[in-house]
Amino acid sequence: MELSYWELKTWLDELDFCVVGSGITGLSCALELRRTHPQARILILEKGVFPQGASTKNAGFACFGSLTEILSDLNHHSEETVTALVSQRWKGIQLLRQRLGDKALEYKSWGGYEIFRETDTAVFDRCMHEMDRVNTLLEPVFGQSCFRPVPNKFGFGNTLPKLILNPLEGQLHTGKMMQALLHKVQGGPHPILILNGVALNEYTDLGERVAISTNHFDFQTRKLLLATNGFAGNLGVPEVKPARAQVLITEPIPGLSIQGTFHMDEGFYYFRNVGQRILLGGGRNLDPEGETTRTFGQTPLIQESLEGLLREVILPGIPFQIGHRWSGIMGVGPQKKPIVTKVSDNVACGVRLGGMGVAIGSHVGTELAGLAGA
Template identity: 60%
Template sequence: MNFSYWEIKSWLANLDFTIVGSGIVGLNCALYLKEIYPKANILILEKGLLPQGASTKNAGFACFGSLSEILDDLNTHTEIEVIELVKKRVEGLQLLRQTLGDSTINYQAFGGYELFTENDDLFENCLSEKDNINNLLKPIFNADVFSIKDNTFNFKNIKNQYIFNAYEGQIDTGKMMEALLQKVQSKGIKILNSITVESFSEDQGSVKVKTNQFDFSTSKLMIATNGFASQLNIPEVKPARAQVLITKPIKNLHIQGTFHLDQGYYYFRNIDNRILFGGGRNLDFKTEETTEFAQTKLIQNKLETLLKTTILPDTNFEIDHRWSGIMGVGKQKKAIVKQLSNKVFCGVRLVGMGVAIGSLIGKELAELTQN
């Protein structure tokens, strides 16, 4: 790159912290670093024009797990681990709302619904375990989380009862990220876009960073790339693509709340009188373990079929737009927040819960530097 003296001096010299990724984790990490070290020189590098992974691509669910998801987690995690997962998600959502304000992110507490197809045995299992899970979560909420509600939304091919979660809400993802970006830049933190970090190495008390555009040094490097973490040699994180579509506006759309189907592998909501509908990764896990932003016929056809037969069975609708986001998943659901080496730290593997835990993971990542 043909940098001037001024460009090097203002953007790339004397960097105390460089953060890789300008998503929810990276931006919150920057905010808390500035709180801990008010005079720190902080740079954020983002590979996309916008935060590229899932932070600006998600469905805007302010959730902490449906009943069937929590039951499924108990197959691979201890009760204490599951309680801790839910607790962190709840704390993270509170932190997000506190940081930006409910009106800024258009937070609405309409509750969440889990739906079950007519021939799904999972409903009976959830019903039989509902009281046990409510008791398990009582220390967090001081109340029952899950209850039963009748089908009032005229969905078809769905059991006549839903499992309702009064503590679930929804946000406007775009407004959240806009507000976070503005807050970060108002603190004098710099963001450079379209910069991909290719490699890094520690050298005499600093970290040498190689990007697709230039090389530079930083005192400490914070990796917050989540779904792309494996590209920076964090093997415990695998990418997981989530495909989404949205309809054109629909008149008299009475659907309100957030909705989960098939253990949370499908999810939908009303946004601006449109149905935003995503999921289907479970149809082809191997193909969806990718960092490529694209849609597949298999999943898009399934989403459209479910719209026609189940969600909007008596309504004419048109698809307006389709996209995908990249999450970070792994064998465990606990996020990885750790020191990788003397000067390098990471906060990754948010398993599709970035809205819920991103703020908290960013804070924890910043606090690692105090140890």
């Protein structure tokens, strides 16, 4: 691309910070940079028309892990690590709410529920046996117990008569959350510039500056911050693998009484109400290899499993129509802990959010901004 003098001087000249990725993490990083460096020249690069990845494609769960997810994590991580992860997610949710306000987020504190199929009696019994231990472990984080059994009052089919409620979980409007973040980033006396449709191809840390090559032009910045999560492997962060999440939403269902957020099968399935609609996602565990991809799209295997779940469990005997389908790309790895680290003297990354971007994106972005001055 041939650039004019005006384009160079207005967008690309004498940059202090360049953030790659305009999702929750990238925008939160830029906001923290603006707070700590009020006069700095800050640019955000976004390869998509919308934030490409998961930030505008997620289910809008303000959650920090169902009981079965936490128990699974305790099989692979220490109690200290799991407590720290849950604490980070909880603090991230509170930071997001404080920064944008519940009204802008359309935040609803309706609680989160874990559902158990009729064949999951052993799993439910284990949850009941371990519930006090987990509540005690996490009580310092929340100041109260967070899990308790409640009657299954939603009319779900082929499920056990009790659910496990987490009253601290909520839901929000993903699109309005991102609009509010973008408005905050681009407002004020020193707005942060965002260039959409610009993909980072490669970078070189030159010592005093970082040379950046994109699909349209080259430029330099003093510090480079990578917030590309599921696409971080393309930029030399090998500990991150992409994970596609397929989602669908129904047309409005008259008289729908389901309200809240819901989890099944250690979080591999999740659904919620969006007004009178049901949003449902998951099924990645049916094809782990196939869903380890940076390609957006749907597959018959997973879409059929989601529709079967609607018919047999969520809406038994209730007619529905699918209104829309989409997918998002998350960043996962062998550990649940996000990677927030320096890649070189002038380059840092905040990636591998493990499907918890709504919860931890704000916190990870703030940490990432802190590395820019380190």
